[in-house]
Every structure is written in structure tokens, then in C-alpha cells.
Amino acid sequence: MDVFLELALILVVAKLFGYLTVRLGFPAALGQLVGGMVIGPSLLDVVAFDEGVKLIADLGVVMLLFLAGLETDVEEFKHVGVPAFMVAVLGVLTPFTLGYVSAMAWGYPKVQSLFLGGVLTATSVGLTTSILMEMKRLRSRVGTTILAAAVVDDVLGIVILTILVGLNTKGSVYAEDLLIILGEIAVFFVLGLLLGTPAVKEALKASEKITLPETVTATAIAIMLVFAYLAEQFQIAGITGAYLAGLIIAGSTEARKVTDKTLTIGYSLFIPVFLVSIGIETDIHILEHAGMFALVYSLLAVFGKVFGCGTGALISRFKPVEALQVGVGMIPRMEVALIMANVALNEGVFDRGVFSIPVTMVVITTLVTPFLLKWAFSRE
Numbered sequence: 001m002d003v004f005l006e007l008a009l010i011l012v013v014a015k016l017f018g019y020l021t022v023r024l025g026f027p028a029a030l031g032q033l034v035g036g037m038v039i040g041p042s043l044l045d046v047v048a049f050d051e052g053v054k055l056i057a058d059l060g061v062v063m064l065l066f067l068a069g070l071e072t073d074v075e076e077f078k079h080v081g082v083p084a085f086m087v088a089v090l091g092v093l094t095p096f097t098l099g100y101v102s103a104m105a106w107g108y109p110k111v112q113s114l115f116l117g118g119v120l121t122a123t124s125v126g127l128t129t130s131i132l133m134e135m136k137r138l139r140s141r142v143g144t145t146i147l148a149a150a151v152v153d154d155v156l157g158i159v160i161l162t163i164l165v166g167l168n169t170k171g172s173v174y175a176e177d178l179l180i181i182l183g184e185i186a187v188f189f190v191l192g193l194l195l196g197t198p199a200v201k202e203a204l205k206a207s208e209k210i211t212l213p214e215t216v217t218a219t220a221i222a223i224m225l226v227f228a229y230l231a232e233q234f235q236i237a238g239i240t241g242a243y244l245a246g247l248i249i250a251g252s253t254e255a256r257k258v259t260d261k262t263l264t265i266g267y268s269l270f271i272p273v274f275l276v277s278i279g280i281e282t283d284i285h286i287l288e289h290a291g292m293f294a295l296v297y298s299l300l301a302v303f304g305k306v307f308g309c310g311t312g313a314l315i316s317r318f319k320p321v322e323a324l325q326v327g328v329g330m331i332p333r334m335e336v337a338l339i340m341a342n343v344a345l346n347e348g349v350f351d352r353g354v355f356s357i358p359v360t361m362v363v364i365t366t367l368v369t370p371f372l373l374k375w376a377f378s379r380e
Helices: 003-023 028-039 051-070 074-079 081-106 110-119 126-134 141-169 175-194 196-207 215-233 238-250 255-281 292-315 320-329 335-346 352-378
Strands: none
Touching (some): 003 255, 028 255, 074 141, 081 110, 126 141, 126 255, 126 352, 141 292, 141 335, 196 215, 196 238, 320 352
16 A cells, blocks of 8 residues: 555544543553554555654654653753652563573573563553543653663663673673663763753754744754654663653644644654554564463563552552552563563574564553553552
8 A cells, every 4th residue: 555545544533542442441552553453464454664754753752752742841950850760670580580480480481481581571662651541640750760760771771782682692791781881871861861951952942043934843853853862872762862852842832732742743643653562563473372361471470560560659659559550551561572482583592482582572451551551540
């Protein structure tokens, strides 16, 4: 199908299926996910999802996290630093341990078991962010903690992946390798906040002097893309850079204007394409070939985040229902988990059979999250 027709179909599906699930009392993101599965390889297989559509989907998740940064309560963000760190650390250690121990008990070799544990550590908050924005819960203490914990989670995931690759290729891990990575990450955040904050504010002020339509919005989106690019150069996910850009702009006088315009642009094209693309890339036929361990592994993926992140939230004096909400919000695994699984495949640690285990887990965690989030927030 031609790329223009593909995009037209995706947008129609996004809005129709989103509307239907809202009428049924569920988040629109669930309908968009299901719509993607209907037109993707799971059912009708009418969308090729070529590079052009994928680029728009990638821009969609970057824009979604940029909006999350813009809509984050900056004062609340400052207060959730320690709780978010506790949530992230326990939310990484618990699923890693469960994945490793269960794989070993099932008879997988040690290195494969370590990588299977490592894949479970990586949260992907794009879907959760979309649902929390829709439910008007993103600016809450729970929403801010999930986003802040996801940033720490991203850093810990990079460190774990580096350790595992080092163990597989060299048989050992050198402290210098870890220090270099941690140093790069620290430099990104320090420079981003210390130099980026005044530079961003000056750029936005200067853009107001250019008397062309939507110059301020275009400048803000350019800043978002630059931060996403720089994050990837420092081995961090581009969405983390976009989120940081949104946080910085949230403290400027232009924040409201930029947020309103970005919402219009994002939800007209980019974000619906991203959400439908999750469904398109989710091939439920993989479940037919998934062995019993793939299902056990997927259940551990859900339980590991709910228990680990929830415990971190409880230690940080969240109410039990809030701790549950934080844990559920950290369940989804998507692009980061698949990247880690791909690294294991390319390193020769996974064969195609073992690779299907993380893919099954990604499918299941993606499908259950909208239902579980709805349930968790209905318990208040």
C-alpha cells in the first residue's frame, strides 16, 4: 500500500477504535493498539509499516514524552527524586532476579539466563504516558514518579546491558567501561540542565521576534529533536532527551503556548501513528509458538515491576493504592527490551527460539497494561 494511504488508514483506525474503547470505558490508547493489530500482521496485514511510517511513529513517541515533560509539575518533580530512585532500583533488581532465577531453574545456560533477566529490567513508558495524560493523572504524584523513575530505569538498563555484553565477549567487566558510561550520562544531564536551561529560554525569546506563523512552536520542536539526538549520542534513549527538553521549556513563559500547539500537532498525526504502530508491530501469532516458559516469563515481567516498583513506592511512603498504580505504570516493555534482546541475538547468546521469549513478553505486557491501569486507578 502507498505510504499516503497507509497513513490515512492508520489515522482513521486510531480515531475510530480509540472512540469505541472510550465509549466502553477504557483508554483510547487500548483501542488504537487493538486497531493496529487488526490492520497489522496479526489479522488483515494491510499495512507494510515501511520506513516513512516508522519515522512518523518514532517522532510520535518522542513528541509524547516531550509533551509529558511540558505537562510535568516541575515542583512536584523535584520532590519525587528519592522515591523515583527507590522505585527504579527495586523495579530493576526484582524482575532481573526473577528472570535470571526462573531461566536457570528452567534449564537455560547461565549467560542466556542473565540476558533474559536483563531484558526484564527495561520499562517503556510511552503507552503509560499516553494513558495517564488521557486520564488527567500525569501531573499527579504517581504520574510524576513513574516518569522520573523511567529516566533512572533507562540509565540502569544501559549499565546492565554493558555489564552483560562485557561478560559475554570478554568474560569480565572492567570498571573503566562502567565509569565511562556513567560519566557520559552524568555529563548529558548536567550540561542539559545547566547550559540547556538558559540556552533554551533565550532561543524561545529570540524566536518571538521572527514574525512568521508558529515560529515559537517550530523552535520548541527543534529543541526537542536536538535534545533527543544528543541523548542518543550519550547512549541514552532519545525519548529521555525529549522529556528533559519538555521539562526545561515547562519553566519558561512560552510553556502554555508551546504545549497547546504541540498537543494539536502531536495528536493530529504523530502520536496516533505511534500508538497504532505498537499494535501493527505486535504479531499475536507469536503466542501460538510460545512455550510454557515464555508465558511464565511474561507473568514474572508483570509481577516483577508491580512488586518491585510498588515496594519502592511503599518504602517512600506512598499509600498502598498509589504504590500499586506506580507498579502497574512501570509494566510495559517495548523498544528498549527488544533492543536488549536484539543485542543478545547479534552476540550469539540468543537463537531465534530464545528470542521469541522476550517478544512474547513484550506482546503480553503491552496488551495487559491498559486494562491494569484502568483497574488500578479505579481502586481509589
